[in-house]
Amino acid sequence: MSTLSIANARIIDPASGYDDFGTIVTRDGRIMAFGPHVQTEGDIIDADGHICAPGLIDMRVTTGEPGRENRETIATAAKAAAAGGITSIVIMPETDPVIDDMSLVDFITRRAETAPVNVYAAGALTKGLDGKTLTEIGLMSQAGAVMFSNGTSPIAEAQTMRRLLSYSASFNALIANRAIEPSLSKGAVAHESDLSSRLGLTGAPAAAERIMAERDVALAELTGGRLLIDMISSAEALEVVRRAKSRDLEIACSVSINHLSLNEVDIGDYRTFAKLDPPLREESDRLALLEGINDGTIDVIVSDHDPRPAGEKRLPYAEATTGAVGLEILLAAGLSQVADGRLDLMAFLASVTSNPAALLGLESGRIAKGAPADLIIFNPNAPWVCNSDALLSRSKNTPLDGRRMTGRNLKTICKGRLVFDSSH
16 A cells, blocks of 8 residues: 655645645545644655645646647646646647547547546537537547537537537536637737737627627526536626626636736737737736636636647737647746735635536545545745746747746645656
8 A cells, every 4th residue: 555644734625625734644546634633654745834735627728639749748738737736637629630529538548547647538519629510428428528618619609509508418518618709709819909909900809708608608597508618808708607606507617827817918019929819808807807716706717728839929920829838837827816915825726626626527626535635735935937948848838938926836746646846
């Protein structure tokens, strides 16, 4: 039996609100005991007073494998995740071929068997992500898909979305859809504002999010399906979610860490590394989203890890691809907002641990007796500067390059094994 103890830790469990100093003992990949009076056993890791929390769960990770391994492989993404304190990642279906049947879900599962972290697949909502032809959601669920998404493209046709939510309701499957009204966002490369007008960039209005979010909430209410409004970026969409939750609808929403850390000003003089989808919006939107985490309206924060080779980003702004890497930055960027007083620590940790675990039906994301020993130790006050060249991801495209950060992961334990140690 393999036994590991984490001693001298400030133990935080967002699922229960537990926050106290003590020791955690794990055995054979499970938490056996924790608390201030627990005695150490087996191998011992001294947390030196730093925080020990559940490992992060990232619900939105894009890799290049299969099909575009030059961008990222499952192995390199998993290694970067471990370094960032993430112990579970969900791979988006935008691969080549698309993850739209059981065999592709099984492929991801088999490729991830040797990964240092837990890797799950998100199945495609439609064949080839065409937005029209429904996939076999039930069969993919049986094969291990933990959620379903159409990637960066929304389901544009309301009737198709209604059918998806109705079909998925019988399997209790989670359906994620981007809040984008396509005709209002077509050709847009930035947020519609005075700034984008001055820069001569085609903008997408925040109303495009609100309109699609309103439609999907209405369809979820009609069908009883489980809906995740994926990666909102505006105060307008946030209000839609807030009203829906006040009516006790089974609605959840997520936000990218980029949209909690940056605003439209960060595109500066056409900085393509800050070209994202959805686009960075106004400072008032960013502050509203942070408050949405604090008050529980927003359920989940994702990295939206989307690796892109330099050749796809170092182009004129309108021609450059969207996307940023984020696996190694998610925890630190969130802790930086905590340090700035904008984000509550417990609310932040819940949004990247227990909340996604509940949505995905995972055992992890909590510190409890018998729970998986997926844990991280981090220093919430460690100052450092983000250096994209030092990232473990195969691609280096981050708009946070050169930014001063507060808080850093020190150790990552997955299934009771130490898979990352910053001191080595």
